Amino acid sequence: MLNLSEEELLFLVRNYYDVFIVAVFSIGLTFLVSKIAWRSLDMTTTSYRGGGIPGRLGLPFVGETLSLLSATSSIKGCYEFVRLRRIWHGKWFKTRIFGQIHVFVPSTEGARAIFSNDFAKFNKGYVKSMADCVGEKSLLCVPHEDHKRIRRLLSEPFSMNSLSTFVQKFDKVLCQELKKLEGGGKSFAVLDFSMKMTFDAMCNMLLSVTDDSLLRKIDKDCTAVSDAMLTFPYMIPGTRYYKGIKARRRLMETFKDIIGRRRSGKESAEDFLQSMLERDSCPPNEKLQDSEIMDNLLTLIIAGQTTTSAAMMWSVKFLDGNREAQERLREQLSIARARPDGASATLEDFKNMPYCLKVVKETLRISNVLLWFPRVALTDCTIEGNYIELKNL
Numbered sequence: 001m002l003n004l005s006e007e008e009l010l011f012l013v014r015n016y017y018d019v020f021i022v023a024v025f026s027i028g029l030t031f032l033v034s035k036i037a038w039r040s041l042d043m044t045t046t047s048y049r050g051g052g053i054p055g056r057l058g059l060p061f062v063g064e065t066l067s068l069l070s071a072t073s074s075i076k077g078c079y080e081f082v083r084l085r086r087i088w089h090g091k092w093f094k095t096r097i098f099g100q101i102h103v104f105v106p107s108t109e110g111a112r113a114i115f116s117n118d119f120a121k122f123n124k125g126y127v128k129s130m131a132d133c134v135g136e137k138s139l140l141c142v143p144h145e146d147h148k149r150i151r152r153l154l155s156e157p158f159s160m161n162s163l164s165t166f167v168q169k170f171d172k173v174l175c176q177e178l179k180k181l182e183g184g185g186k187s188f189a190v191l192d193f194s195m196k197m198t199f200d201a202m203c204n205m206l207l208s209v210t211d212d213s214l215l216r217k218i219d220k221d222c223t224a225v226s227d228a229m230l231t232f233p234y235m236i237p238g239t240r241y242y243k244g245i246k247a248r249r250r251l252m253e254t255f256k257d258i259i260g261r262r263r264s265g266k267e268s269a270e271d272f273l274q275s276m277l278e279r280d281s282c283p284p285n286e287k288l289q290d291s292e293i294m295d296n297l298l299t300l301i302i303a304g305q306t307t308t309s310a311a312m313m314w315s316v317k318f319l320d321g322n323r324e325a326q327e328r329l330r331e332q333l334s335i336a337r338a339r340p341d342g343a344s345a346t347l348e349d350f351k352n353m354p355y356c357l358k359v360v361k362e363t364l365r366i367s368n369v370l371l372w373f374p375r376v377a378l379t380d381c382t383i384e385g386n387y388i389e390l391k392n393l
């Protein structure tokens with residue numbers, strides 16, 4: 001026990017009065033907040049209490065975000081997050097992630113009902129961190145009217161003609177890289193390989209960037225942006241969000257430089273960016289502003305790289321366990337062997353390889369290369385007989 005004299009006590013109270021007040025206030029506040037949080041936790045752990053979708057919303061704003069993040073960064077992935085909640089609440093469940101209530105729709109029919117009503121009953125609704133990363137003019141974030149225009153202008157360069165050129169470019173680079181690996185004789189991680197391949201290919205197709213040091217610089221920044229997509233959106237130094245937003249700013253500078261060099265005539269190329277810049281003299285509705293071009297360059301690189309490389313990785317994984325499919329694919333390689341030496345595969349070749357297409361489609365059916373694609377319900381709705389009342393979630 002502290003043995004303090006009256007003077008000493010008086011001295012402490014006089015000199016540390018503010019500290020005492022703050023301490024007492026903090027303890028009181030902590031007690032109050034935890035009581036409110038506990039009550040809200042209890043109230044939102046309802047299972048069909050009051051109608052609605054079952055599930056747990058957890059603490060205000062944070063909700064179950066930490067559980068989702070911990071599942072996605074573990075080897076089990078986000079599937080574990082979904083699996084557990086299905087056991088606890090049933091196939092349909094709600095949760096709160098990054099401050100927003102999400103309802104998980106567990107079937108193809110449900111998904112179809114939602115996506116066929118895009119922009120009518122549902123809006124695109126990516127979480128704030130994702131929108132901050134890809135930019136407000138990205139196709140993933142813009143409102144309906146802008147979406148229609150940007151989508152139309154962005155799709156034009158993806159004609160059959162340019163796809164055909166691109167297929168040949170991609171095949172050439174893929175064969176070169178595989179030969180190098182064969183020569184090296186070492187094992188490698190398929191996902192790392194496909195991530196690098198698809199990244200280099202996207203940059204080549206969109207911006208004609210082939211210089212390795214510039215590619216690695218853009219790659220590093222795009223990875224930081226990807227890593228920041230599902231995070232708490234606060235600019236706190238050291239966090240993934242902070243690093244991602246800084247990387248995004250660097251990327252915008254890099255794109256601005258490339259656009260500047262193209263406009264000044266110092267550089268020219270036949271690629272996606274050039275086709276956008278050729279519209280400079282068009283009326284506003286027929287061209288993209290620079291911010292729209294840059295946000296969507298970043299969106300295309302990230303959307304194109306992560307999906308395609310994951311699909312490549314899954315197809316190798318599934319084929320590894322299926323000898324029969326491997327044999328049938330090898331038979332189709334006869335088409336590739338029939339090409340003159342050194343010639344790359346063409347889009348026409350792939351049309352003559354229906355089994356290859358089947359393998360790709362089946363891979364995309366069984367794997368899930370896109371983590372989630374959320375929609376915001378604009379009004380109360382019924383999906384597969386489940387009535388979702390927004391105010392009751």
Ligand code: HEM
Nearest residue numbers: 139140151299300303304305307308311364369370373374
């Ligand atoms: C296996 C490959 C791919 C799969 C499975 C895939 C899947 C998807 C899905 C499901 C969406 C809808 C997301 C939503 O509406 O919320 C989407 C959108 C999008 N994807 Fe892909 N994608 C693939 C490859 C690519 C590639 C190579 C690119 C770029 C060249 C790309 C660019 C985009 C863009 C820009 C959007 C937004 C479209 C819009 O809002 O209108 N994707 N993708």
